[in-house]
Amino acid sequence: MLNVAVVQLHPLENKAANIDRAEGFIRVAAAAGARLVALPEYFSCYGRAVSPVSVAAVYGEAAETIPGPTTERLQALAHELGIHIHGGSFFERRGDALYNTNVIVDPAGDVLGVYRKIHLFEARAPELTYREESAVTPGTEIVFTDLEVDGRSTTVGQTICYDIRFPELYRVLVAEYGSEILFVPAAFPRETGRDHWELLLRARAVENQAFVVAPAQWGEQADGSWLHGRSMIVDPWGTVMATVPDGEGVAIASLDLDRLATYRQNYPNLQNRQPDVYSSSSKEVV
């Protein structure tokens, strides 16, 4: 059994305070037995938590390199507590570009995986306008990471928020790279989250026969918008194993990876895919 925790945060203006609260919840989760603790998207600084006028400046100021103070703090914490930490995501600076990036840190304090969000969120609706690409550059690499937890090895796929709408990414992470756990740190707005968040997470879990670990941001922002929250851990059958209600907090679930292997054998959906047919150029037109 692998005990995994999701941390739900209410992002505030102050980056240092956000990181302090994240650390507090990581400690709570570790004390409750979690061996892997996952943080939400933009856990240290979330754009709409700050007044709209200063958003661009705040993004730039909040951005860090890897290694940098935030990853070093996660590394020290993982080492001290003897756990893995999935560092949600934060603004990463590489040269002149900013990325929405997450890392996984192991109990030795080493950074194992660096993933840069591939699909950047865009909404052009009357009720919701957002263009992440105005500040952030899209990543171009699929990232999966091999972890050794409690003497068992597993492969995890790293994704972020809006990525959940692109099932192709998850299929590759599972069918080509063997991921058993899919991470989806997020900051879903309430407008889309209330109807799509749980549906998308459970769909990705069922169709890929994988655990989905989805820590989320929650709460009202400085611009009056709301983040949906409802962090959750979903099992490969699509059942929600644990969730965080409104507010900040932690939820923990025990993932049975041995049972996952049996389940994939009993229901060989992944083996029954027909990729040759999907990519075939011959079509029968009736």
Ligand SMILES: O=C(O)CCC(=O)C(=O)O
């Ligand atoms: O897909 C959605 O509805 C929300 C995505 C999002 O908020 C994000 O990627 O930051």
